[in-house]
Amino acid sequence: MxxxxxxxxxxxxxxxxxxxxxxxPRQSRPxxxxxxxxxxxxxxxxxxxxxxxxGGTALREDRRPQLNQLIEDRRADVASNEQRAAALRREIENRTTSLAGSDGPIRDQQTRAAGDRQSAGFTALSGPGVTVELDDAPRRSDGTLPEGATNDDLVVHQGDVQAVVNALWAGGAEAMSIMNVRVLATSAVRCVGNTLLLHGRVYSPPFKIVAIGDPAALQQALADSKGVREFRDLVDDYKLGYKEYASSTVTVPAFEDSTTLRSATVPR
Incomplete structure (x- = not known):
């Protein structure tokens, strides 16, 4: 037309x-x-x-390809900026170390900061611990859903990841990583759709969480967590993925993102 x-x-x-x-003609008509x-x-x-x-274009044009390309472009920009930021941080550390050789106050502050690096999460750590993996349910070949299920029931949500993280902290975890990214006290776990947003980067399932600590205590904390138990119940109902295993040695990397302070107080 x-x-x-x-x-x-x-x-x-x-x-x-x-x-x-x-x-x-003027006549009565329906x-x-x-x-x-x-x-x-x-x-x-x-x-x-x-x-x-x-205006000569399709009103319902499918813009998903453009959106996917935009996401990929932004990911490339983030990766490039992270590399540049890491190089600048190394340069600052090298210049600070050089100045510390001739400046007593800088040397003292550098020594004090070095003593806090491990507890602050800026060094890689290894030790006994537990690994947990969460994954979406597999899609059926015919595209149907399990009886009584919705699409939301078949994916890992932010609350599921947060439940595991909170349980591991409660179980005495000394250090933790998600998708091989160090998690600190200030780290925020967010989900966008069925992807995980952590420190400005997006990750797809399965989500791997590693914690260093007493394996028995960590696994007991997972068993005691209401949120984790609810997710494991859905594993049986909807075939969601849940793996949990203890190891004699696991490794979590050092925190490598920005350390810019937004607020600070002078110690007394």
């Missing part, structure tokens, strides 16, 4: 509808016979408006 542009189309349709009404020309006029107005708005 082709649309004409401008106001001429709907005006022409309206004139035809009025003319049709005037040509009919309401629908009067309404049909008016509906036709309204349809002509609607088609003209749609054509004008579209």
């Amino acid at each position: 082709e649309y004409t542009s401008g106001a001429a189309s709907w005006q022409k349709a309206l004139r035809r509808a009025i003319a049709a009404l005037l040509r009919r 309401g629908w016979s009067v309404g049909v020309p008016l509906i036709a006029a309204a349809a002509g107005l609607l088609f003209t408006t749609t054509a004008t708005t579209a």
Whole structure:
């Protein structure tokens, strides 16, 4: 179907509808016979408006490819900026170390900061611990859902990841990582759809969480967690993925993102 542009189309349709009404003899007639020309006029107005708005393009064009490309471009930008930031941090550390050789106050502060690096999460650690993996349920080949389930029931949510993280901290975890990224007290776990957003980077399932600590205590904390138990119940119902295993040695990396302070107080 082709649309004409401008106001001429709907005006022409309206004139035809009025003319049709005037040509009919004045007699009692059903309401629908009067309404049909008016509906036709309204349809002509609607088609003209749609054509004008579209401007020769599809109103429902699928923009997912452009969105996916935009996401990939932004990921590349983030990765490039992270590399540049890491290089600048190394340069600052090297210059500070160089100055510390001849400046006593800088040397003292550098020594004090070095003593806090491990507890602050800026050094890699290894030791006994527990690994937990959470994954979405596999899709059925015929595209149907399990009885009584919705799409939301078949994916890992922010609350599921947070439940595992909180349980491991409560179980005495000394250090932790998610997707091989060090987690600190200030780290925020967020989900966007079925992806995980952590320190500005996006990760897809399965989500791997590693914690250093007493394996028995960590596993007991997971068993005691209401949120973890609820997720494990869905593993049986909807085939969500849950793996938990203890190891004699696990490793969590050092925190490598920005350490810029947003607030601080002077110790007394």
